[in-house]
Amino acid sequence: MILIAVALVVLPHGLSFSQQEILVYLVINILLVVSYRLMTLTGEWSLGHVVIMGVGAYTSALLTKRLGFYVPVSMIMGALMAAFVAFLLSFPLFRMKGFYFLIGSFASAEIIRLLWKRFREPFGGPKGLKRIDGLPNIDIGPIHIDFFEPTAYYYFALIVVLVCLWVLWRIEKSLVGLTFHAVHWQDKLAQASGVDVRRYRTLAFVLASGFAGLSGALLAHYIGTINPNSFDVEVMVFVLTWAIVGGTSTFYGPILGCIVLTILNEIVLRELGFEQMRPLIYGAIMIVSILFMPDGLESLVKRALARWKSAPPPPNQPEEAKP
Amino acid sequence: MRFGGLTAVDKLNFNVQKGTIHGLIGPNGAGKTTTFNMISGFYRPTEGEIVLRDESIAGLQMHEVAHRGVVRTFQHSTLFAEMSVLENVLVGTHMEFRPSIWSALSGRDAQQRRGAEAKAQEALDFFGLLGFQHNLAGDLPHGHQRALGMAVALACRPDIMLLDEPFTGMNPEETKHMMKLMGRLRDSGVTVLLVEHDMFAIMGLCDTITCMSFGKFLAEGGPKEIRNHPDVIQAYLGGARHVA
Ligand SMILES: Nc1ncnc2c1ncn2[C@@H]1O[C@H](COP(=O)(O)OP(=O)(O)OP(=O)(O)O)[C@@H](O)[C@H]1O
Ligand SMILES: [Mg+2]
Numbered sequence: 001m002i003l004i005a006v007a008l009v010v011l012p013h014g015l016s017f018s019q020q021e022i023l024v025y026l027v028i029n030i031l032l033v034v035s036y037r038l039m040t041l042t043g044e045w046s047l048g049h050v051v052i053m054g055v056g057a058y059t060s061a062l063l064t065k066r067l068g069f070y071v072p073v074s075m076i077m078g079a080l081m082a083a084f085v086a087f088l089l090s091f092p093l094f095r096m097k098g099f100y101f102l103i104g105s106f107a108s109a110e111i112i113r114l115l116w117k118r119f120r121e122p123f124g125g126p127k128g129l130k131r132i133d134g135l136p137n138i139d140i141g142p143i144h145i146d147f148f149e150p151t152a153y154y155y156f157a158l159i160v161v162l163v164c165l166w167v168l169w170r171i172e173k174s175l176v177g178l179t180f181h182a183v184h185w186q187d188k189l190a191q192a193s194g195v196d197v198r199r200y201r202t203l204a205f206v207l208a209s210g211f212a213g214l215s216g217a218l219l220a221h222y223i224g225t226i227n228p229n230s231f232d233v234e235v236m237v238f239v240l241t242w243a244i245v246g247g248t249s250t251f252y253g254p255i256l257g258c259i260v261l262t263i264l265n266e267i268v269l270r271e272l273g274f275e276q277m278r279p280l281i282y283g284a285i286m287i288v289s290i291l292f293m294p295d296g297l298e299s300l301v302k303r304a305l306a307r308w309k310s311a312p313p314p315p316n317q318p319e320e321a322k323p
Numbered sequence: 324m325r326f327g328g329l330t331a332v333d334k335l336n337f338n339v340q341k342g343t344i345h346g347l348i349g350p351n352g353a354g355k356t357t358t359f360n361m362i363s364g365f366y367r368p369t370e371g372e373i374v375l376r377d378e379s380i381a382g383l384q385m386h387e388v389a390h391r392g393v394v395r396t397f398q399h400s401t402l403f404a405e406m407s408v409l410e411n412v413l414v415g416t417h418m419e420f421r422p423s424i425w426s427a428l429s430g431r432d433a434q435q436r437r438g439a440e441a442k443a444q445e446a447l448d449f450f451g452l453l454g455f456q457h458n459l460a461g462d463l464p465h466g467h468q469r470a471l472g473m474a475v476a477l478a479c480r481p482d483i484m485l486l487d488e489p490f491t492g493m494n495p496e497e498t499k500h501m502m503k504l505m506g507r508l509r510d511s512g513v514t515v516l517l518v519e520h521d522m523f524a525i526m527g528l529c530d531t532i533t534c535m536s537f538g539k540f541l542a543e544g545g546p547k548e549i550r551n552h553p554d555v556i557q558a559y560l561g562g563a564r565h566v567a
Contacts, residue, residue, distance in 0.1 A: 167428060170427050173427075174422060174427030174436075175413065175417075175420065175427070175432060175435065175436060175439065176422045176423065176427055177427075178406075178410060178414065178422075179422060181403070181405075182403055182406070182414040185403045185404065185405050186403050188365070188385075188401060189397065189403065189414070190414060191389070192363065192365075192386075192389060192394060192395050192396075192476075193386075193389060193417055193418070193478075193479055194386050194389035194390050194417050194418035194479060195386055195414070195417050197386070203424075
């Protein structure tokens, strides 16, 4: 535990500037994918999560640009707005289930994206919003923190994301989380036991969307420009890939998927100059991992842990399939 | 209750007395499960009324009916197969320990959870499943799965339990034991509405029995009357089944 904490603090210092930037995105993406998992706990997979993240980004950016909100406050407002939009969407969407929900979430997300594109006022049209305010610098006596520095923003995002992960973790391990699982596995029996299934589906969706909105706000105030294409289906496919490759049955699965694929992406693809083929390669990775590792990277960790516990390890275990 | 052109339950009318075990029997396809589905709110009846303590509950949703103290089990073992036995029953305590996000975050839910687990273990103990609490529900033998379904219902602290064929998959020993448990349930004040094909269990347990056939009311009375009722015998012989 302490080791991890030290590693997280020291981490940015061994990296180049561009790698530090990637680290910031990684932290934000972890919040995005973990919030996505919360939604999948009730059994519904949405294709609108990234656009909901965008709602948080747009809201927070506009509040600071137009109304001069203090950035941390606008970020929270962005999260609340994303949750509120999800609440509104839940009325049409939760009349559907499974495949229809998937398509419905995709369609409603595209409608939101169209609105951003269509209305130059206030969303900036296809060009989106530029020069979004960053986090204000902190100057207290000798302490001077400039959040344009990726390292400084990394620490800020890390703290915010860790707090969020703690909240999400607590929710999942609570009786509320148990009810989410119950709704997923057998909604009939859950309902017969007095669970308002619709309400719990909505709750998971709204909560997940709130955290996605916060991750969007974190992103917007770091990169400084957002446009409708920052939140298109391609990004959604990345989120799905992280979740599926990592596995969604444990809390850490999607985090693992996000980290491993980001490293793969940045170090391998970028170095080799395959950046342009990223969507293609992600698609291939997703298919390969569904075929050969249907339970995700987390299943490897689980097996390793099980073997660790049942020492001495049996000799000559066959190699696990790796993508 | 009509499904398209098919009338599955037609002009059925019966009363269940508080604190009794009431049997609902009839040949296969008579409409017993459909009747349960209407009472529990799984289906909205196309016509007719369901009255609970002077309140009409027809058309309420299943969880709303559950909140009024009417809890059902399902004919086919319907469990949270991927969750542990204890967790299954914890879902049953949902109404009593309304979980909330705030108590999860403030840490108040630790105490809540202990209370819920104690209640859940009580229900498991009643059905003799306490020893299995950490097993996966899906791994239990069939008879135990039926019992677990009832434990989940019992954890809801119902006034009325609707049990759909609880004895299927149990051997005679288990059946006898389960009958004893149901007797105890009734003595503790729970009203039981029981659908069952096992005539030994029905005749041994029920205070009143309603018999239906092809969706229609056929006869009602105590075990003795029903056993000797010509229409009932006719219905079952017609359906190639024996009345014990
Ligand atoms: N959802 C449905 N849609 C169409 N028909 C249905 C539906 N549910 C039940 N039925 C029909 O209603 C009739 C009564 O079925 P029901 O399941 O209530 O019988 P049952 O008395 O419980 O029989 P069993 O003893 O076999 O469990 C049957 O003819 C069945 O085919
Ligand atoms: Mg039936």
